[in-house]
Amino acid sequence: MQIDLTGKRALVTGSSGGIGQAIAAGLAASGALVFINGRSHEGVARAIEQISREVPDAQLAAAVGDVTDAAESVVAQAGAVDILVNNVGIYRPREAREITDAEWREMFETNVFTGARLSRLLVDGMLERGWGRIVFIASDAAIAIPADMVHYGASKTAMLALSRGLAKSVRGTGVTVNSVIAGPTVTEGVRAFIAEKIDPALSWEEAQAEFMRSERAPSLIGRLIEPAEIANMVVYLSSPQASATTGGAIRVDGGYVDAVTT
Template sequence: MLIDLSGKTALVTGSTQGIGAAIAAGLAAAGAGVAINGRSEASVDEAVTRLGVNGGTFIAAPGDIATDGGAEAVFAAVPDVDILVNSLGIFGSRPALEIEDAEWRRYFDTNVLTAVRMIRHYLPGMVERSWGRIQNIASDSAVAIPAEMIHYGMSKTALLAVSRGFAKEAAGTGVTVNAVIAGPTHTGGVEDFVHELVGADLPWDEAQGRFMREYRPQSLLQRLIEPEEIANMVVYLSSPFASATTGGAVRVDGGYVDSILP
């Protein structure tokens, strides 16, 4: 399947590293011009330079989209997009009874409200042009809530609802809206998280194996997913080939969620 996104402009939030950077690279490899977003100009410029080594067209769109001012800066840098991927997210473990109100709000504001803010701005232009792709990067934690980070799971569950709701708002317009349920994925942040749970001194292969056995035993892959594997699904859903897929929660979870339905 040859996916050609030439002439399309994409914005990937939270794309200076990890899953977001892999998605940006995948979209650019398919021919899209891709706006890179992060909180600081320095981190965005570094990511644009690093990703651009392999070719492709990248645009700097710095701004903390959890704030009104940061979002406005991104809108000014990228007024219209054809493909919007809401990849920004935070995560971390904390005992349930120790999660205070401010932390609950921070997770909702960062993982949910930023996506709403981006969709609210870019969806009208997509509808006017009768074509667009919106994807919200969710998590297996949206369905299988982890006991050690229920605040994170809550935010990703809400993101599924946001995706389904905006898909209804875009019904019949040629714009599709989906959530992508990413399973346990190998990123720098996850490496830190794994070592935090299983021991900082363990070699990585041993730490990963122990983490999967003790904390994610449901995984049918029995390994962490690589960011490029998430990006492959996102690139497909961004393409004309996915024109009949909307309102869905599409799983790239390594079989982690024990269900025959999404």
């Protein structure tokens, strides 16, 4: 399948590193002009440099700002956007009975409200042009709620509901809305999380293997997912070829969720 996004403009939130950067690289490799988003000019510039090395012909631009409280500024920098990937998010281990109101608010503000806000700001332009793609990066935690991150899991469940509801609101318009349910993926944050949770003294290979055995045993691939593997699905959902896929929650979880459907 040859995916061609030439002429499309994409905004990927939280794309100065991790999964977001991989998604931005994938969209750029397919010909889209991609706006790289991060909180600092330095981080965004670094990501643009890294993606440019990976994708020599990449069309990249900066959209600097914290989308949790400066969404309008980020949108103004990006202008008319055909593809919005709501990737930015946070996670933090915390025993369920110890989660404070402030922590609940922060989790939902970042993981749910930010995507709702950006979608609201950009969807009218997509509707006017008769074409658009909105993709939310969810998590297996939306379905298999982790006991040590109940607030995170709940926010990702809410994200699935938001995505489905938005898809209904734009039915029959040429605009699609989907979620990607990402499984445990290799990022710097996940590396630190695993090292702390398993044993900081272990090598990365040993810690990862033990994490998959003890914490993610249902995984059918038995390893962490690479960011590019998440990006591949997002690029497809952002393409004209995915015109009949909307309102979906598509799993790229390595078979972790033990269910026939979402």
